[in-house]
Amino acid sequence: xxxxxxxxxxxxxxxxxxxxxxxxxxxxxxxxxxxxxxxxxxxxxxxxxxxxxxxxxxxxxxxxxxxxxxxxxxxxxxxxxxxxxxxxxxxxxxxxxxxxxxxxxxxxxxxxxxxxxxxxxxxxxxxxxxxxxxxxxxxxxxxxxxxxxxxxxxxxxxxxxxxxxxxxxxxxxxxxxxxxxxxxxxxxxxxxxxxxxxxxxxxxxxxxxxxxxxxxxxxxxxxxxxxxxxxxxxxxxxxxxxxxxxxxx
Amino acid sequence: xxxxxxxxxxxxxxxxxxxxxxxxxxxxxxxxxxxxxxxxxxxxxxxxxxxxxxxxxxxxxxxxxxxxxxxxxxxxxxxxxxxxxxxxxxxxxxxxxxxxxxxxxxxxxxxxxxxxxxxxxxxxxxxxxxxxxxxxxxxxxxxxxxxxxxxxxxxxxxxxxxxxxxxxxxxxxxxxxxxxxxxxxxxxxxxxxxxxxxxxxxxxxxxxxxxxxxxxxxxxxxxxxxxxxxxxxxxxxxxxxxxxxxxxxxxxxxxxxxxxxxxxxxxxxxxxxxxxxxxxxxxxxxxxxxxxxxxxxxxxxxxxxxxxxxxxxxxxxxxxxxxxxxxxxxxxxxxxxxxxxxxxxxxxxxxxxxxxxxxxxxxxxxxxxxxxxxxxxxxxxxxxxxxxxxxxxxxxxxxxxxxxxxxxxxxxxxxxxxxxxxxxxxxxxxxxxxxxxxxxxxxxxxxxxxxxxxxxxxxxxxxxxxxxxxxxxxxxxxxxxxxxxxxxxxxxxxxxxxxxxxxxxxxxxxxxxx
Numbered sequence: 001x002x003x004x005x006x007x008x009x010x011x012x013x014x015x016x017x018x019x020x021x022x023x024x025x026x027x028x029x030x031x032x033x034x035x036x037x038x039x040x041x042x043x044x045x046x047x048x049x050x051x052x053x054x055x056x057x058x059x060x061x062x063x064x065x066x067x068x069x070x071x072x073x074x075x076x077x078x079x080x081x082x083x084x085x086x087x088x089x090x091x092x093x094x095x096x097x098x099x100x101x102x103x104x105x106x107x108x109x110x111x112x113x114x115x116x117x118x119x120x121x122x123x124x125x126x127x128x129x130x131x132x133x134x135x136x137x138x139x140x141x142x143x144x145x146x147x148x149x150x151x152x153x154x155x156x157x158x159x160x161x162x163x164x165x166x167x168x169x170x171x172x173x174x175x176x177x178x179x180x181x182x183x184x185x186x187x188x189x190x191x192x193x194x195x196x197x198x199x200x201x202x203x204x205x206x207x208x209x210x211x212x213x214x215x216x217x218x219x220x221x222x223x224x225x226x227x228x229x230x231x232x233x234x235x236x237x238x239x240x241x242x243x244x245x246x247x248x249x
Numbered sequence: 250x251x252x253x254x255x256x257x258x259x260x261x262x263x264x265x266x267x268x269x270x271x272x273x274x275x276x277x278x279x280x281x282x283x284x285x286x287x288x289x290x291x292x293x294x295x296x297x298x299x300x301x302x303x304x305x306x307x308x309x310x311x312x313x314x315x316x317x318x319x320x321x322x323x324x325x326x327x328x329x330x331x332x333x334x335x336x337x338x339x340x341x342x343x344x345x346x347x348x349x350x351x352x353x354x355x356x357x358x359x360x361x362x363x364x365x366x367x368x369x370x371x372x373x374x375x376x377x378x379x380x381x382x383x384x385x386x387x388x389x390x391x392x393x394x395x396x397x398x399x400x401x402x403x404x405x406x407x408x409x410x411x412x413x414x415x416x417x418x419x420x421x422x423x424x425x426x427x428x429x430x431x432x433x434x435x436x437x438x439x440x441x442x443x444x445x446x447x448x449x450x451x452x453x454x455x456x457x458x459x460x461x462x463x464x465x466x467x468x469x470x471x472x473x474x475x476x477x478x479x480x481x482x483x484x485x486x487x488x489x490x491x492x493x494x495x496x497x498x499x500x501x502x503x504x505x506x507x508x509x510x511x512x513x514x515x516x517x518x519x520x521x522x523x524x525x526x527x528x529x530x531x532x533x534x535x536x537x538x539x540x541x542x543x544x545x546x547x548x549x550x551x552x553x554x555x556x557x558x559x560x561x562x563x564x565x566x567x568x569x570x571x572x573x574x575x576x577x578x579x580x581x582x583x584x585x586x587x588x589x590x591x592x593x594x595x596x597x598x599x600x601x602x603x604x605x606x607x608x609x610x611x612x613x614x615x616x617x618x619x620x621x622x623x624x625x626x627x628x629x630x631x632x633x634x635x636x637x638x639x640x641x642x643x644x645x646x647x648x649x650x651x652x653x654x655x656x657x658x659x660x661x662x663x664x665x666x667x668x669x670x671x672x673x674x675x676x677x678x679x680x681x682x683x684x685x686x687x688x689x690x691x692x693x694x695x696x697x698x699x700x701x702x703x704x705x706x707x708x709x710x711x712x713x714x715x716x717x718x719x720x721x722x723x724x725x726x727x728x729x730x731x732x733x734x735x736x737x738x739x740x741x742x743x744x745x746x747x748x749x750x751x752x753x754x755x756x757x758x759x760x761x762x763x
Contacts (some may be wrong), residue, residue, distance in 0.1 A: 009418070012682050020425065027432060027447075036445060046595045046708035051439040051446055054700040058431045065421045065428065100676070105470075108403065109653065109670045114663050122650050129646035133477050138643070169612060215647055219654065227307055230656045232666070 007148050017070040024062035031055040032158050046086025093138050100132050101144040107152040115159070117176045117235025122216040131190050135201055136232045140193060142156035176235040221245070251546075257367030258606060267687065270314055271615075279319035284633050286320065287327020288339040291476035292648065295468045298584040302461060302591065310592040315614050317588055318339040321581050322618040325560055326370040329432035332635060332659050333362045333553075342560040345532035349545060349552035356548055364495040365550060367559040367626035369506060371671050372499065373558035373620035376510035377517065377565020382612045384518075388573040389608070392598035397706035399675075402726040404699035405521075407576050409730045411521025411688040413737070417716035420737045426684045430692020431699065433458055438702055439448045441555040453664045458585040459565060460694065462656035462665035463672055467690055468580070469596070469672020471680050473645050493627075505535055513559035517566020521691040524560040524567075525580035529561030565615060565743045572596045572608055574604040576695065583690050591659065 036053035042063045047053065073079065091099070104125065106212070112121040128148045132141050158164040167174035186207060194201045220238060225245055231238055266272050279301065286297035297320050305313040328343030346366065353362040374386075395403075397455040408431070412423025421460045436447045437457025468680035499506065509531040516527040535555035545552050567578030568585075575597040577583040589596055600607050656669040676686055709714050717723045735741045 009682070013419075016682060030447060034446065035442075046712065048712040049443040051442055051705055053704060053707075055432070055435050055446060058428050058435065062425065062428050062432070065425045068421055069419070069425070071632060094478055097480075098474070101474055101477055105649070105670055105674075109666055113653065125650055125653075126646050129649065130643060133646075134640060134642035136480070211643060211647070215650065219650065223298070223654060223658065227304065228660070230661060230662050231654075232657055 007077045010076040011080075012078075013069055014073035014078040016065050016072055018060060020066040021070065024059045024066060028063065028215045029060035032061060042109060058070055083195065096142060096145075097133070098140065100141060101129075103133070103145060103149055104128050107148070111152055111155055111159075111231050112179065115164075115175055116179045117153075117173075117237050118231040118233055119220050119237035120176055120179045120183065120235070120240075121233070122219060123212045124179065124186075126215055127183065127208060127212035129184060129192075130211055131205065134204050134208055137198075137201065140190075140201075143193055144186075147186060151186065155182070157181075173236040176237070188243060201215040255609070257450045259609050259613060262606060262609055263616065266311070266315070266610075266613055266617060272312065275312060275316050275318045275641070276621045277625065279316040280625050281629060282616060282635075283320035283323020283325075283345050284327035284330070284622070284629075285323075285636060287343075288633055288637055289324040289325035289641075290331055290337050290339055290642060291472050291645065293340055293468060293472065293641075294321055294328075294342075294406070295464070295584050296472065296648075297321075297324050298581050298588070298653075299461060299465045299468065300651050300655045302584065302588040303394055303658045304586070305317055306591055306659060310589075311610060311614075313588065313592055314611065315617075317585060318611070318614050319434075319618045321560070321585070322374055322564060322615070322622050322623065323646040324500060324581070325564060326366070326557070327624050328560075329370070329553075329557055330363070330596035330630070331637060333366065334359055334634065334637075338438055340524070342528050342661060343556070343564075344525060345528040345556035346553055348532065348556075349549045352546070352548035353550075353553070359547070361493070361495060362550075363552055363630055364493045364627070365498055365553055367623055367630075368495055368499050369554045369557045370626070371619045371623040372506055373513055373561035374564055375616065376507075376558075376621065377514050377562035378612055378615045378619065379565075380510075380514045381565040381568050381615065382534075382609070385409035385569050385573050385608050385612075386601065388569060389598050389601050391660040392574055395598065396428055396716075396724045397702040397709065398720060399705055399726070400702040401699050402717065402730070403574060403576055404695035404702070406730055407520030408490050408694055409733055410519055410690050411691050412685065413733050414519075414522050414526060415685035415687050416683070417685070422682075423620055423688050424685045426679065426686065427440065427688035427692040430694075431696045432692075433463070433689075434693050434696020435700065440697060440705055446571055453662070458668065459660050460590070460664055461584075462669045463693060464584055464587060464690055465652050465656050466671075466673035467676040467686050469648065470670065471677035471686070473649050473652070474674075474677045475680070476641050476645050480743065498550055502551055505551050505555050505557050506533065509555045510562040511560035511561025514566035514569075516559070517563035517578045518569045520576045520578055521580070521687045522582075523687065524563040527563040527566075528556040528560040531555040547619070561619075568611060568615070572611060573598060575698065577691070578592040580687050581685075586694060605711040612624070621719055640761075703741070 020088060031052045034050060034055070036047060036052055062206045106123040108121065109167060116124075128144065132144045132148075135141065155164075158167070158178075164175060167178075167216060171177070194205060220231065224231055224234075224238060224241065234242075265531050276390070282301070283294070283297055286292045287294060294453040298317055301317055302313075305655045308316070324340065326339055328340030329338040329346045329350065331337045332343040332347035333354050336347050336351040337349050349364045350366070352358065408425065409426035413420050414423075416423035432447075434457075436454055438448075438455050440446050441466050445455055512531045512534060513524075513527045516522055516530060532552055532555050535551050536542050539545065539549075539551065563579060569580040570576045570578050571582045571586055573596070575586065576587045586596065594600075594604065594607070653666050653671065656665045657663060659665070676689070677696075679689070680686060684758065706716070709712075717727050735743050736745070
């Protein structure tokens with residue numbers, strides 16, 4: 001058992017060792033392109049003043065250590081059946097959860113954060129993360145993740161095709177409104193797919209919805225009006241909050 | 250006379266801080282928040298300090314330090330709650346506490362164990378504070394004689410020792426992590442010639458990588474992924490009665506407290522190691538020197554006291570190199586360094602000239618934080634434990650959102666969030682493959698210092714490395730690093746073992762456990 005664990009770890013080490021070696025060779029070659037002895041910015045270089053000195057030292061160190069890692073991995077059996085792939089029929093629950101969290105992080109950060117009102121982004125991120133992981137139900141987890149990914153891909157298509165820009169020209173808050181519809185659609189989809197005999201899941205669903213609405217209600221005003229931090233994207237909801245804040249107080 | 254003047258200044262600073270109600274409220278709230286961060290498995294003191302840095306950047310530096318140190322102290326102590334009540338350490342620093350804390354809870358003495366850890370942690374923090382007050386000025390004076398070679402070697406020393414001592418698997422994984430951190434530090438325009446390095450043509454990367462988003466990514470994202478993917482759930486929390494200070498037990502274990510404090514301060518002052526190692530070393534020492542080592546692991550009070558005193562004393566120890574050399578002694582101290590730099594404070598030997606009362610202020614804040622921690626621990630423990638029952642899949646998404654806004658808020662750059670996510674995913678894979686993260690962040694923080702000082706030193710010596718061997722501090726640092734590196738080579742290890750066996754044999758020195 002221990003040998004299998006060690007072998008698995010060393011297999012991973014061998015692959016990362018190769019990646020590290022490739023990366024450090026790239027750093028080395030890049031460093032050679034930095035000024036070593038020519039004049040730059042009015043400064044005459046010698047090797048010990050060159051901006052290449054430190055990266056060269058780091059890359060040589062990394063190359064040496066990656067070779068040591070590769071050697072260790074080889075000695076401990078890390079190259080044994082290195083490129084064999086055993087298909088187990090389906091992905092494990094752990095793998096699905098990892099893929100889900102990567103997808104949620106990815107779409108939230110790269111799609112919604114820069115383009116959608118921050119309040120709505122937080123609501124969407126929270127509802128998806130809590131329903132996918134809090135329910136602790138593998139089938140629902142996969143369904144909900146795919147629903148979120150599907151609707152996000154639709155958004156990506158809108159931006160890629162330029163339709164989003166046309167919508168924004170029509171109405172500046174159109175993408176925010178669309179995101180609210182995605183949120184509502186997702187909530188309905190979640191509720192629709194909960195097995196009706198599972199009262200515990202219904203309770204968890206209600207908690208998830210409450211959390212997704214309450215947290216941004218505290219977070220956004222705290223940063224916007226308390227810490228005076230302009231939020232990444234201030235759309236329909238944040239503007240509304242600003243109107244209420246500055247007309248009421 | 251000088252000592253009396255310093256004592257008078259210290260007294261004035263403590264009174265000024267303590268008599269401002271705003272400071273007390275901030276201190277109590279941040280300590281309570283720290284205890285929460287410490288007691289929730291998956292959250293760490295470093296992540297707590299990182300997120301709070303975002304919230305406090307608009308405050309005065311001393312107010313920001315009150316909140317950050319309050320959180321740091323609370324978080325290190327807070328890790329003992331789940332260790333004792335559910336046998337799951339809240340932070341790595343409290344891992345050793347679980348060995349004897351949980352058996353005590355099983356016997357119905359959970360409240361007693363919490364009372365002991367509260368008082369022991371307070372004493373440990375206070376002793377660490379005393380060492381900070383005594384040693385920091387001395388080290389700052391010594392550091393005034395350091396030149397660029399010493400600073401360059403100190404940076405490398407921090408990476409080598411951090412990589413050596415924090416690696417769970419192969420030691421060179423720690424060094425690889427350190428070198429990756431150094432590489433990340435070179436991204437951007439170099440400080441001496443302003444030449445763009447590894448920017449890939451991106452104007453966003455020309456300013457280099459912001460420390461806070463990278464630290465949030467390195468510490469926060471892997472924890473979030475791990476808790477969610479591994480479905481970490483808390484077990485049933487053992488009920489406990491009132492928490493009492495247990496001064497009697499503390500007095501009976503005074504020698505363990507003193508020894509554990511020394512261990513904590515010593516380990517804390519070594520760059521990049523941190524509270525978890527201090528806890529284990531102190532626990533191990535207490536067990537090895539005990540008359541009844543067989544009682545350890547079955548609810549031995551000494552085990553709980555040793556671990557908790559050491560991990561809290563480590564805080565003061567970690568601040569010694571941080572304030573005097575600008576080299577953080579633990580991962581949360583790395584975050585504190587980032588916070589200090591954001592507030593325009595550059596720790597190092599010049600701190601005594603630029604801000605003469607800064608070290609005394611930090612000592613005073615740490616002292617007040619330890620008292621605040623004691624009050625929160627004795628009177629608010631049950632409220633903290635209630636919050637422990639919030640399910641992780643509810644808490645972690647909220648932390649994920651806080652990480653996103655935290656990474657964005659300090660530089661008001663969405664690019665920081667774009668950077669945080671892939672770095673966090675890489676850090677997750679690194680931790681899964683037993684690469685320690687502490688050397689990576691030490692490398693990132695100390696990289697600019699190492700780079701600049703190396704080139705400056707070589708400019709002065711006209712390209713010669715001889716000053717490393719002619720300057721005493723440089724030579725010692727160099728030899729220690731070589732010893733640590735050679736110590737990992739099997740050929741050298743065998744020769745060293747044979748040498749010491751021969752030496753002990755000649756003087757008939759027999760190890761205690763032989």
